[in-house]
Amino acid sequence: MSHLRAAAARGLRRSGRRAVSAAAGKRRKGASPRRGAPAPAPAPPPARHLFSDPAEVEALRGNLLAWYDKCKRDLPWRTLAATEPDADRRAYAVWVSEIMLQQTQVSTVIDYYNRWMQKWPTLQALAQASLEEVNELWAGLGYYSRGKRLQEAARKVVSELAGQMPRTAEDLQKLLPGVGRYTAGAIASISYRQATGVVDGNVIRVLCRLRCIGADSSSPAVIDRLWDMANVLVDRSRPGDFNQALMELGATVCVPRAPLCGECPVKQHCQARHRVEKELAFASQKLFGKPTPVPDVEDCGVGDCPLCPPAAEPWDSSLGVTNFPRKAAKKQPRVAQTATCVLERRGCHGAPEYLIVQRPSSGLLAGLWEFPSLPLAQGLQEEKQREVLADHLRAWTGWPVVAEGLRFIGEVVHIFSHIHQTYVVYSLPLDGDVTLDPALSPSRWVTEEEFHASAVSTAMKKVLKACEKQRGEESSPGKGSKRKRGAKPQGASSTRPGTQLSLRAFLQAPTSS
Ligand code: SF4
Numbered sequence: 001m002s003h004l005r006a007a008a009a010r011g012l013r014r015s016g017r018r019a020v021s022a023a024a025g026k027r028r029k030g031a032s033p034r035r036g037a038p039a040p041a042p043a044p045p046p047a048r049h050l051f052s053d054p055a056e057v058e059a060l061r062g063n064l065l066a067w068y069d070k071c072k073r074d075l076p077w078r079t080l081a082a083t084e085p086d087a088d089r090r091a092y093a094v095w096v097s098e099i100m101l102q103q104t105q106v107s108t109v110i111d112y113y114n115r116w117m118q119k120w121p122t123l124q125a126l127a128q129a130s131l132e133e134v135n136e137l138w139a140g141l142g143y144y145s146r147g148k149r150l151q152e153a154a155r156k157v158v159s160e161l162a163g164q165m166p167r168t169a170e171d172l173q174k175l176l177p178g179v180g181r182y183t184a185g186a187i188a189s190i191s192y193r194q195a196t197g198v199v200d201g202n203v204i205r206v207l208c209r210l211r212c213i214g215a216d217s218s219s220p221a222v223i224d225r226l227w228d229m230a231n232v233l234v235d236r237s238r239p240g241d242f243n244q245a246l247m248e249l250g251a252t253v254c255v256p257r258a259p260l261c262g263e264c265p266v267k268q269h270c271q272a273r274h275r276v277e278k279e280l281a282f283a284s285q286k287l288f289g290k291p292t293p294v295p296d297v298e299d300c301g302v303g304d305c306p307l308c309p310p311a312a313e314p315w316d317s318s319l320g321v322t323n324f325p326r327k328a329a330k331k332q333p334r335v336a337q338t339a340t341c342v343l344e345r346r347g348c349h350g351a352p353e354y355l356i357v358q359r360p361s362s363g364l365l366a367g368l369w370e371f372p373s374l375p376l377a378q379g380l381q382e383e384k385q386r387e388v389l390a391d392h393l394r395a396w397t398g399w400p401v402v403a404e405g406l407r408f409i410g411e412v413v414h415i416f417s418h419i420h421q422t423y424v425v426y427s428l429p430l431d432g433d434v435t436l437d438p439a440l441s442p443s444r445w446v447t448e449e450e451f452h453a454s455a456v457s458t459a460m461k462k463v464l465k466a467c468e469k470q471r472g473e474e475s476s477p478g479k480g481s482k483r484k485r486g487a488k489p490q491g492a493s494s495t496r497p498g499t500q501l502s503l504r505a506f507l508q509a510p511t512s513s
Pocket residue numbers: 206209210253254255259260261262264265266267270271272273321
């Protein structure tokens with residue numbers, strides 16, 4: 001985080017100059033500061049963006065905690081944190097929940113969390129697990145490197161820290177791989193009652209609204225300011241509950257699009273709400289023809305204040321409190337295409353089996369299993385895609401694969417955080433076995449049930465579903481196929497839809513490639 005702090009400091013220094021434009025203007029007109037003179041200290045943010053009144057801080061803590069005690073959701077990690085007497089086990093239980101909850105909804109996490117804690121109730125148990133087991137349990141939760149890093153860190157605690165979790169946020173962040181400032185603060189405050197704040201997406205939203213912070217909430221300067229604020233606010237006697245209450249408020253009341261301000265336990269401390277109420281009051285006075293005073297709702301220094309909305313994007317009355325927070329435009333995800341081939345054979349009792357191959361141990365979806373796949377160059381025509389996939393399968397299996405034998409199923413789109421991925425799906429039914437060179441990527445045949453129990457990504461589950469749907473349509477007379485490309489299945493000319501290609505046909509070598 002040191003680079004972040006340094007960047008934040010740089011941002012604040014820049015912002016500080018903007019925040020004191022009048023003084024800066026005077027300096028510009030006058031003589032330059034003497035060489036060697038100490039740089040002027042950055043100006044503090046305007047009061048409306050701070051929690052500088054101790055009485056208000058105290059009241060906000062009390063209101064928020066009283067609401068949390070009454071309204072908090074019953075969640076398995078909260079129960080464990082409250083009932084587990086062993087500090088290491090408690091910290092581990094919180095840690096697992098925090099890692100799983102990154103970028104993932106609570107409702108999705110609960111089941112994964114319960115299964116994880118049942119399988120690996122302690123750090124020691126997790127340290128002994130294989131990466132394959134971790135990936136299997138994590139399958140479907142997304143952002144797979146989280147599980148891997150959690151296990152690596154557990155191994156480190158066991159092997160290098162004598163099985164004892166670091167006891168402060170600073171040490172947690174310093175000593176555990178994959179534990180950042182937020183996770184360290186959450187573990188330390190919830191498990192050890194360290195009075196340290198946390199800042200996650202929910203907290204950013206709540207704080208930006210409470211203090212009308214409209215500058216880019218992903219900028220280091222604003223993030224740094226929010227951390228300061230969270231550390232001021234955190235309740236000294238119940239830090240873990242306070243942090244969870246702030247996050248709970250963001251998750252259930254101060255939600256992104258339609259916040260429930262009327263039910264909010266801290267509405268009397270909310271500057272954004274205050275501003276909306278004032279605007280409504282002015283509007284109604286105007287409606288009844290009463291003289292309207294100049295509204296006291298201006299940003300504190302349009303264009304100058306480092307925490308106010310930028311001058312080019314002023315307060316929009318139609319948005320109300322959802323004017324905050326604001327983010328710089330998100331970078332568009334990279335567009336990518338991958339050809340993938342579902343190799344299928346009939347297993348015991350005629351049930352289908354699929355060939356899956358393991359991805360490399362680093363990079364996107366590291367160590368997960370997938371159908372044989374190949375990234376495609378942009379703008380490749382279908383015929384060419386088929387050829388390169390056949391080439392790939394040929395090189396991979398060491399056997400001749402006929403491009404025409406690949407049957408187009410459809411396209412499956414999956415959005416990763418930074419990639420808009422389209423899988424161009426083909427299938428190749430076989431009636432014999434294919435044994436791959438063990439020196440290549442590990443591979444195995446799996447039944448449908450085994451496929452779903454394996455460490456496969458959600459995208460691959462979608463791919464299989466597309467194949468099954470296709471098969472279902474073909475076996476239902478009259479329904480027809482909904483393939484996007486071509487009117488009939490593309491494959492070996494002797495292959496009817498729904499029939500299997502013989503291994504001989506699969507291996508039929510083209511005379512030239
Ligand atoms: Fe959020 Fe509304 Fe509460 Fe303000 S009053 S913190 S905007 S829910």
